[in-house]
Amino acid sequence: MSRRAFLATSGVVAAGGTTLLGATSKVKPLFGANRKPVSARPKIGRDTVILFQGDSITDAGRSREKAGVANDQQQLGGGYAAMAAAGLLIDHVEQGLKVYNRGISGHKVFQLAERWDADCIKLAPNILSILIGVNDYWHTLGGGYKGTVEVYEKDYRALIDQTLEKLPGVAIVICEPFVLRCGAVNDKWFPEFDKYRAAARRVAETYKATFVPFQLAFDQATKYAPAEHWAKDGVHPSPAGAALMAHAWLGAVAG
Template sequence: MTSSLDRRHFLSTGIASAAAAGMLASGSAKAADSPASAESIITPGSTILFQGDSITDAGRKRGIPEANDQAALGGGYAFLAAAELLVDHPKAELKIYNRGISGNKVNQLAARWQEDCFDLKPDVLSILIGVNDIWHHLNDDLEKMLEVYGNDYQELLTRTKAELPETKLVLCEPFVLRCGAVNDKWFPAFDNFRAAAKQMAEEFDTIWVPYQTMFDEAVKLAPPAHWAGDGVHPSAAGAALMAHGWMTAVSA
């Protein structure tokens, strides 16, 4: 049986999430303001693809080709955003996929892009990538890795635009919270990776989901570990906040 302590914890989590979501509602829409985001980019019959690393993967089950499968969507922000879309638009015949893979960097997305992106022919393609491009190289030349990240990302998006010129792109800001695995060694390099991703969004005129900005506001309501225990992978509260941020950006 659920204890009163557990219930209080659940309620406090929900209240903090709702408050942070309320703060995000205005800020995210402004950050996403661009010709592509003048109205919702989700239209009836859309195929929506979430791509990225473990934050997107969120324990999804592999090998399920069908759209809208709960196990295949994982347990993170992609699933929560998909669930909201499917509830809000039950007759829209949306097809939603998650092809995030834990540990991926940009070059690993590129290596599987034909099967896990082009073959699905998404109408909306959402990409969150970057944390592993720095996390896996903290002891290396981070300036060089930043250059690799930027070049690889630009090449991937150029290739995507050529293959899928009508696809609407959603780029998500890489983010970390200062707790768990995230320490001073990450900075200021990580901010430069974020800036590189934002530059890609501007260059390719995409929707931009400002996740770092969102979490910077959220930690005013609850400590970083509430949103992401290791500083990288979101908790249930963090994933819910991410889904809200994503939905706000694509519906602005």
């Protein structure tokens, strides 16, 4: 049973409604018009394990103590991963999905690799969603990190290679790193940061991963509300920004 049908029959919303972005939302129609998936959507079936990985945007204050408890509200954090998980768990209410969040604030690709066995391989996800890249650039501006976009892409490819070697059946979702021009984000970020976005897309294309175009979503959304509405510091999404991300993720991954 689909989420829409479930909610309609349960009386939560009228048929044709939606939970993350309402039927009257000005932002909702923007999704899909310019999205060009680089692969087919992952198959979501019974007992599917879904893992969200990344940095602080994914972490969103998640509980480490509840890290092993699938679908737990505290374990999922307070960001887009939790909101996307909620959509999945309603859309596939009879499927027994297990959703985990293992994002860690401040991390870059090489730090994901350092904890990959414990925080990915051991969970044996059927669907692995990765959002990483903003720190790989941001920390070069004042954090003492000496990485380059070439290092980012090389490390990213090595991480995917390692994952596919150990989990050959996993479906991979590559999320586009993004920023908004406000707060900590100024002209110094560009055009260099755009190279990281392009690198993430190349990785998705190479491995035929599903690609989630977060930058497109935010660029379109700023036509209706200022950048600060979506991410006050230009990097970490507000509740509205997190909901926008969840909607974009579900659209790209789950349809």
